[in-house]
Amino acid sequence: MSPLLEVRDLRVTFPDRATGGVHPVDGVSFELARGETLALVGESGCGKSLSALALLRLVPPPGRIASGSAVVLDGTDVLALDDKSLRKVRGRRIAMIFQDPMTSLNPVFTVGDQITEVVHAHFKVPKQEARDRALKLLNEVGIPDAASRLDAYPHQLSGGMRQRVMIAIALAGEPELLIADEPTTALDVTVQAQILELLDQLRATHGMSMLLITHDLGIVAGRADRVAVMYAGQIVEQASTAALFAKPSHPYTQGLFASVPRLTGPVGHLMPIPGTVPPPSAWPSGCRFRTRCPIVHARSAEMPPMLQVGPEHSMRCWLAEDQQ
Amino acid sequence: MTAPAANGGPLLDVRDLVKHYRSGGLFQRSTPPVRAVDGISLDVAQGETLALVGESGCGKSSAGRSILRLQEPTSGSVMFEGRDVLALGREELRALRRKMQIIFQDPYSSLNPRLTVGDAVAEGIQIHKLADRAGTARRVAALLEEVGLDASYAGRYPHEFSGGQRQRIGIARALAVEPSFIVCDEPVSALDVSVQAQVLNLLRELQQRRGLSYLFIAHDLAVVRQLAHRIAVMYLGRIVETGATEELLANPRHPYTQALLSAVPEPDPTRQRERIVLSGDLPSPSAPPPGCHFHTRCFHQLRDGRCSTETPLLRPVGATRAACHYAEHSSVAQVTAPAIPNQ
Ligand SMILES: Nc1ncnc2c1ncn2[C@@H]1O[C@H](COP(=O)(O)OP(=O)(O)OP(=O)(O)O)[C@@H](O)[C@H]1O
Ligand code: SF4
Ligand SMILES: [Mg+2]
Helix, strand or coil: CCCCEEEEEEEEEECCCCCCCEEEEEEEEEEECCCCEEEEECCCCCCHHHHHHHHCCCCCCCCEECCCCEEEECCEEHHHCCHHHHHHHECCCEEEECCCHHHHCCCCCCHHHHHHHHHHHHCCCCHHHHHHHHHHHHHHCCCCCHHHHCCCCHHHCCHHHHHHHHHHHHHHCCCCEEEEECCCCCCCHHHHHHHHHHHHHHHHHHCCEEEEEECCHHHHHHHCCEEEEEECCEEEEEEEHHHHHHCCCCHHHHHHHHHCCCCCCCCCCCCCCCCCCCCHHHCCCCCCCCCCCCCCCCCCCCCCCCEEEECCEEECCCHHHHHC | CCCCCCCCCCCEEEEEEEEEECCCCHHHCCCCCEEEEEEEEEEECCCCEEEEECCCCCCHHHHHHHHCCCCCCCEEEEEECCEEHHHCCHHHHHHHCCCEEEECCCHHHHCCCCCCHHHHHHHHHHHCCCCCHHHHHHHHHHHHHHCCCCHHHHHCCHHHCCHHHHHHHHHHHHHCCCCCEEEEECCCCCCCHHHHHHHHHHHHHHHHHHCCEEEEEECCHHHHHCCCCEEEEEECCEEEEEEEHHHHHHCCCCHHHHHHHHHCCCCCHHHCCCECCCCCCCCCCCCCCCCCCCCCCCCCCCCCHHHHCCCCCCEEECCEEECCCCHHHCCHHHHCCCCECCC
8 A cells, every 4th residue: 555645855945144055854755654653753953843844834934845855645745735735734634733732722712612613624514513523522632521621711721631632623624644743742741641642542543644753762662653763854764663672773873772761770871972963054964973973984974875774674874784 | 879878967858848839919818829848858868869759830849949948938947967947047048058059950041141151150159259260260160171061161151052061051050169969950851862861970970079969850750760869759749759769669659659650651662561541630739639639640449538538648668658548558560450551
């Protein structure tokens, strides 16, 4: 079966006075099958959010998607759509939830209004039917006493409840793909557990695909089918979750794993990656990671392509060639 | 981690600390106060790290700030090096601040954007007249290098630095007055995982080199485990469980500790733990549930009417001390009824 979503060579350009232009997303390619969860993992500034926004053509100006990029949803090139057709994709076929629900919920409209608005935008249904759907969705995302919450305003809800409302709004268009950008980063750990559990259930019952953007490898382990690790605007390693955790291969991925504090195993053995992610204007030529890499392959001055390291496991590092 | 040698009594000894915030103004007299810290006791030995762990709003930061008297506690006692901190006058308190420092989650908002890094680090040295001009410059350079920064950064401004570097500046600033005790309020929560590991390692090295004591405030048990000798878990203003780090993590007795532990994402798909998903939200700290504060979300099989009327006291159970009426019957295996198993 063809994938639900195919992203090829996605590149986002921002003007930059010193260099003429920077590419915070620089040649990202991946596929997403129906019903699958793909995790996009990386540290801040690596281009995760911007990649997700680009899928919906929501890159903030003056940024723009470079020509040669392709985002194909079920055979349709999203980047080539006119505005009217694009509106039928946003919210309807692809929905998105963000880290901070407060900034994406409208403070002056009730929860019920915000859900029914999405229902009306995409389905021809009478008012009462839209309200019934909103109520059903609030129940489904686990809002207690949902009937009375329909008329509540966002500020009257806790952080966890707001994120549930955001999810209800995203589900209102019955999307095939849900993009969740750090959906639990702003939440407490026990609330995070609730929301992740909920997203998992909903993905299964609605048969959705999910693009889960996170900086937390721990979240990935329990939830995603496959993982793509990003560094400096590029995917540097991609594999099934089992393969990636069994054998993290890119030196950056290995560095991330060595940095994660764990509840088991020896204490005092965190091995951080030295330094920090440079800004896009200062990314080195050749391998982007070579300024921080503990190994630095002889060919690092050349940009490595994605190279196979195992079945459905590839990385952007010259070491893969030596291993073959 | 082995416990540090404690010579004599604890460095810091806090008893029955209470911090209530009055809400509203003249016309809201009747609104109950926010009971941020509702009677906690803890102690920290020299060279020791005690972690104060809990979710947002449980009162961790209020406790830390009250102990330093950055805000006045409502009641209780705070003894530091045998002196009654709450009885000190302004001058004495100022002198004591040399010994007790704090670093924050967001070092940016706590660094004055108009001061150079060098001036920020030097501030404490000058206030406490710890060195002359040339001596100050030398000390600032040595401090920057001790926290892993280039001494030449002294002339630059905070906005030129990344989050991790700013956290190092905040640490250098706290170290400048040679404290023996530092409250670390979520010092790594805002940092990326690789930088977080750098700062955790730095804090450990500094503790070993300088014999520092930390009150380490955090919400992530996996982070806490890297530094803490002992852990105290807070829920709605109270300590619900406390014990040595490895014991508390291996055999938590309070249902809330168990839930908190199970919520820590495990970065290993082959060893996913049983997930306990708590129902409901954190109740408001201005109207905590009566009896056991946790009873509205508790999943213990034995939970009963006593839980909603009688406050459980912190008492020894197994290897830790827990505030649960039925802690004897709450080893993890016994309280799994509503837990959601892995598929
Ligand atoms: N509106 C913008 N103008 C200029 N640069 C931008 C803009 N938005 C993003 N960038 C740059 O693009 C890079 C990637 O941003 P993006 O937000 O996608 O990263 P991220 O990995 O999602 O980070 P975080 O985890 O912090 O949200 C960053 O270096 C950022 O400075
Ligand atoms: S005292 Fe009762 S409500 Fe509180 S934690 Fe124990 S069993 Fe649960
Ligand atoms: Mg982001």
